[in-house]
Amino acid sequence: MPGKVVTITSGKGGVGKTTATANLGAALAAEGKKVVCIDADIGLRNLDVVLGLENRIVYDLVDLIEGRCRSRQALIRDKRLPELFLIPAAQTRDKSAVSPSDMTRLCDDLRGEFDWILIDSPAGIERGFRNAIAPTDIAVVITNPEVAAVRDADRIIGLIEAEEKGPARLLINRIKPGMVKRGEMLSPDDVLELLAVELIGMVPEDEVVITSTNRGTPVVLDGKSKAGQAFRNIAKRLQGEKIPFLPLEEESGFFGKISKLIRTGGN
Amino acid sequence: MSGFFEQLFHRDTSAYQAKERMKLVLINDRINMSSSALDNLKTEIIGFISRHVEIDQDAVRIEMKQDGRQQRLIADIPLKSSRRKSVG
Numbered sequence: 507m508p509g510k511v512v513t514i515t516s517g518k519g520g521v522g523k524t525t526a527t528a529n530l531g532a533a534l535a536a537e538g539k540k541v542v543c544i545d546a547d548i549g550l551r552n553l554d555v556v557l558g559l560e561n562r563i564v565y566d567l568v569d570l571i572e573g574r575c576r577s578r579q580a581l582i583r584d585k586r587l588p589e590l591f592l593i594p595a596a597q598t599r600d601k602s603a604v605s606p607s608d609m610t611r612l613c614d615d616l617r618g619e620f621d622w623i624l625i626d627s628p629a630g631i632e633r634g635f636r637n638a639i640a641p642t643d644i645a646v647v648i649t650n651p652e653v654a655a656v657r658d659a660d661r662i663i664g665l666i667e668a669e670e671k672g673p674a675r676l677l678i679n680r681i682k683p684g685m686v687k688r689g690e691m692l693s694p695d696d697v698l699e700l701l702a703v704e705l706i707g708m709v710p711e712d713e714v715v716i717t718s719t720n721r722g723t724p725v726v727l728d729g730k731s732k733a734g735q736a737f738r739n740i741a742k743r744l745q746g747e748k749i750p751f752l753p754l755e756e757e758s759g760f761f762g763k764i765s766k767l768i769r770t771g772g773n
Numbered sequence: 774m775s776g777f778f779e780q781l782f783h784r785d786t787s788a789y790q791a792k793e794r795m796k797l798v799l800i801n802d803r804i805n806m807s808s809s810a811l812d813n814l815k816t817e818i819i820g821f822i823s824r825h826v827e828i829d830q831d832a833v834r835i836e837m838k839q840d841g842r843q844q845r846l847i848a849d850i851p852l853k854s855s856r857r858k859s860v861g
Contacts, residue, residue, distance in 0.1 A: 653791050653798075660799050663842070689786025696792045700799060702842045 508617040509540075512624050512744060513642040514677075515666075517658030519629035521650045522679040525715060525725075526737070527626035528556045532724035533741035535590035539621040542581065544612075545595035546638040547628035548603060554594045558722020559584065568596035571608045577615065586727070591620075601633040606640035613641035622744075631665060639671055644744065646706060647674045651681055651692040656700060663703055675706035677740065682711045683754035694754070707740035708751060709733050800837050804844050811837065818848060827853040 514527045524547075531543040544567065545553035554560040562582050565575040570593065584590035596603065609625075616623050627638030639645060645666045649659035663674045678694050685691035692700075694708050712733035718725040725734040726741075732752075739749045783789055801807055806814075815835045822828055829851040838845045 653795055656795055657798055657802065660802060664803065667842070686788070689783060689788045692788050692791050692795075696788065700792065700795050702839065 507621075509620040509623050510643045510744075511613050511617070511641045512622065512644045512646060513627055513638050513671075514624065514646050514648060515627035515635060515638060515662055516629065516648040516655070517631065517662040518649075518655045521648050521655050522709075523629075523648055524552050524556050524626050525719065526646070526648055526677060526679065526709075527553060527624050529724045529726045529734070529737040530741050530744065531590055531622070531624050532557075532584075532587055533726040533738045534622050534624075534744070535584070535587040536726065536738075537741070538589060539745075540589045540591075540619070541622045541624065542591040542593060542616055542620045543624045543626065544593045545626050546604075546609070546634060547626060548595045548634065549597065549600045550628065551595040551597045553626050554582075554592060555722065556719055557584065557590075557592055557724065559592050559594075560722075563594050566594045566596040567612075568599050568603045571604055571612060586723075601628065601637065604637050606636050609637045610641040631661065635662075635665075639666065639669060642671050645671050645674045646677055647703070648677045648679050649697065649701070650679055651686070651694070651697055653692075656692065656697055660701055663701060674703050676701060676703045677707050677709065678705070679709045680711045681708055681754060686754065705751070706743050707736055708754065709736040709740075710754060796839070800839065800844055803842075804837075814846075819850070822850060829853050 512530070514523050514530070516523050527543055531541045535541045543553060543557070545551055546567070548568065554563060559582050565580040567580070569575045570577060570580040580593050581591045582594065584592070613623050625638045625642065628634035647659050647662055647666070649655045659676070666672050666674045676698065678697055681694060682691055686693045694705070698705055710732050712725070712731055714728055714731040715725050715733050718728060718731070725731050726737045728734045736752060739752065742749045797808065801811070818835060819828070819830070819833055832851045834849040836847055838847050
């Protein structure tokens with residue numbers, strides 16, 4: 507069966523596209539699937555550092571598209587997960603170095619060898635986004651429960667539908683369950699009602715994402731992290747499995763501390 | 774009773790305000806029309822129809838509704854029943 511292309515996009519920057527790409531790629535590879543992650547953010551390369559592969563880059567996406575190397579030379583294999591590969595973005599070029607048809611041709615070549623091709627889209631709705639969306643089979647739109655991110659996600663979902671790459675699947679990232687409970691943050695239900703698309707996953711805010719990214723280790727490899735669990739579930743849903751959505755648990759705030767005090771007799 | 778107070782509290786939360794604001798923003802974004810342009814459209818619809826039939830201006834309701842990812846302009850325009858003119 508030819509590999510599937512998943513594009514991770516958002517419109518707004520900083521909502522977690524690169525983190526999601528790295529973690530979904532790692533989760534699929536940990537299940538034994540052969541995966542390549544492509545960093546399509548030309549000029550603002552980042553997927554390499556998030557995956558901890560920044561020291562091994564020789565060739566990049568633009569070298570490959572312009573024929574300066576063969577695909578085998580541009581593919582960087584992850585040492586922890588031998589089924590996971592990265593094609594890094596070029597750092598000294600810009601998005602006009604690649605066209606949507608270049609991306610489609612590249613992905614069609616990779617489909618024979620890989621089960622999953624994950625594309626980390628740049629922010630925005632310009633050329634970089636068009637490149638990232640051109641070859642896609644499944645478009646995953648990431649948003650945060652926050653007005654600017656939701657508005658941009660709506661624009662992106664509309665563009666994906668207009669390009670006939672839909673239906674988009676929604677990933678709500680960085681949810682703070684305590685704030686949602688207090689009415690201080692849009693709930694996943696609110697976001698879903700506003701955007702009216704199918705949900706693929708909800709990822710809680712988790713400090714382990716930052717510490718694992720500091721080390722260049724995907725958080726899905728941490729068995730205890732809630733965000734890691736959420737990303738592993740999303741990887742299963744991408745493969746068509748019916749996995750129930752994790753209930754959002756409140757982080758231990760004031761009430762959590764009080765109940766802990768009561769349980770431990772004040773110590 | 775508690776439901777009533779819960780609802781009052783709920784309407785006061787910032788999350789509720791965010792959602793209500795976003796509903797309007799997304800409608801305007803999706804149809805590429807500002808709130809004031811939408812108000813003008815409503816006024817023109819009412820004006821156009823009242824040139825042909827007499828309508829109950831106070832009971833007119835024209836609103837944009839979200840139906841999945843589609844927007845619908847729903848107009849409910851009650852017409853005044855015509856008083857029969859005496860034949861004469």
